[in-house]
Amino acid sequence: MSAMKRVRPQSGTAVLPVLQEIARGCSMARISRFWTAALLGAILLLAGWSGRASLAQAPATATLALTGAHLIDGSGGAPVERATLVIRDGRVQAAGPADAVAIPAGAVRVDLAGKTIIPGLINAHAHVNTDADSAISARNQLAAQLLLYSQYGVTTVVSLGDDGLESVKLRDELARATPDRARLYVAGPNLVAPTAEQARQVVDQNADMKVDFIKTRLNGNANDMTPAVYRALIEQAHSRGLRVAAHMFSLQDARGLLEAGVDVLAHSVRDQDVNAAFIAEIKRRNIGYIPTLTRDLSVFVYETTPEFFSDPFFLRHVASYRMQMTQLSDPALQQRTRNSQQAQAIKQALQQASRNLKLLADGGVTIAMGTDTGASVGRWQGYFEHTELELMVKAGLSPMQALLAATGNAARVMKLDQAGLLQPGKWADFVVLNANPLTNIRNTHEIHSVWIAGRRLADAP
DSSP: OOOOOOBOSOOOOSSOOTTTTSSTTOOHHHHHHHHHHHHHHHHHHSOOSSSSOSBOSSOTTSOEEEEEEEEOOSSSSOOEEEEEEEEETTEEEEEEEGGGOOOOTTOEEEEOTTOEEEEOEEEEEEOOOOOTTOSSOHHHHHHHHHHHHHHTTEEEEEESSSOSHHHHHHHHHHHHSOOOSOEEEEOOSBBOOSSHHHHHHHHHHHHHTTOSEEEEEOOSSTTSOOHHHHHHHHHHHHHTTOEEEEEOOSHHHHHHHHHHTOSEEOSOOOSSOOOHHHHHHHHHHTOEEOOOHHHHHHHHGGGSOOGGGGOHHHHTTHHHHHHHHHHHTOHHHHHHHHHOHHHHHHHHHHHHHHHHHHHHHHTTOOBOOOOOTTSSTTOOTTHHHHHHHHHHHHTTOOHHHHHHHTTHHHHHHHTOTTSSOOSTTSBOOEEEESSOTTTOGGGGGOEEEEEETTEEBTTOO
16 A cells, blocks of 8 residues: 555644634535636636637747836845836846846837836745546646636745646646746645655655655644654655655744754744744754745634625636635634634734744745645635735735745745746746835735736736
8 A cells, every 4th residue: 555645735733724624514525616616717717728819918939128117026136117127038138227228129118117017926835726526627627726826926836735646747738838827836745654664655656746845744733743754754855856845833843844854834833932043043954934824814714704805806806716705705604713712713823923924034034925825715826825915014024025025035945946036047927016016015916917938918917
């Protein structure tokens, strides 16, 4: 028998997620049907993979010169006013002040005066899902989710928990084609094992599928792997050239994972303040930290009907969200959430996570934006990435720090060396905004257009 223990892409901790525990009457099969209905809406209304052009702009081989915009390049450097961004063959050729960038003869000029350009957002901790009982092919289910992400300006998705087989196939297909939706990186199934030997075996099985990362988890309970087992898992991943991201909740578990050599902490420490020694150790080991604040928000926010259910930015993709909205608006479910001690406890955990985010950022730890979207009903692929930015600013980060977490720093943490920056040689993946997010982070909602590999998505605003 295979040693691999496949874990569906979800994100439980010692504080359990909404619908799987709070809504006790909702079976996973019923949840899957809601996912299927939502995906069908996305496929029908957000443009299919074939049968129509998904991109409308100059040919991919044309040289483009975008002029007049305020440019935030993802590096943390000072924004450039009235910048020129030159793109050729899907990559940035030049970027900078208009008087310092020569526009090649014959370039197609795009006037973006008054707009702001930011790199495409990177979700360093997302999920893509498939429902085996759906009439929609697994490939098209995944493709629809990537299209939804991209329409919200998320141009790169790191799936830290998926089926592996179909997601790897789609990743490779996208890499060969002209990109017309978010780029995908995959971890395959979340890996846990009872023994060190089996831990090494499950890593090998995922590595043989050609995943990009390994994802493991500690839930803070008696069923967790021992340090010896997760150390073996991490060592085996490194021997196969794969980095490891870990789910965790407590400071104790985070410390153990650091000592075992983990590469990315994929959630917040939520039980107590991080201390100076912990911060110093993360920095010494150059470990990335992904807060996933919206993951915790999703556990309790449906105790009432959330305000964002009437947000036009949310409702622009109501076709994808409607079925889950109906489920989460059920008064009985909302009452169960209000009565749940676990859901109420996570409110305090989110406050702790926010406080630790500020402590870590002030301490110089590299923060990456991630949301855990797609892991459970009520974690909205596309929309919650913008909510995450708002929560990061609410926690005390500046709008620039939040944007860096979703662009250059996310690429740095996940080792995506072609993404996250609008600098020569990098992918020309970017979002044009009608307003400056540095004055108000909610201005990321003001999407004018989304571009991937230097081509404008036809179905995005």
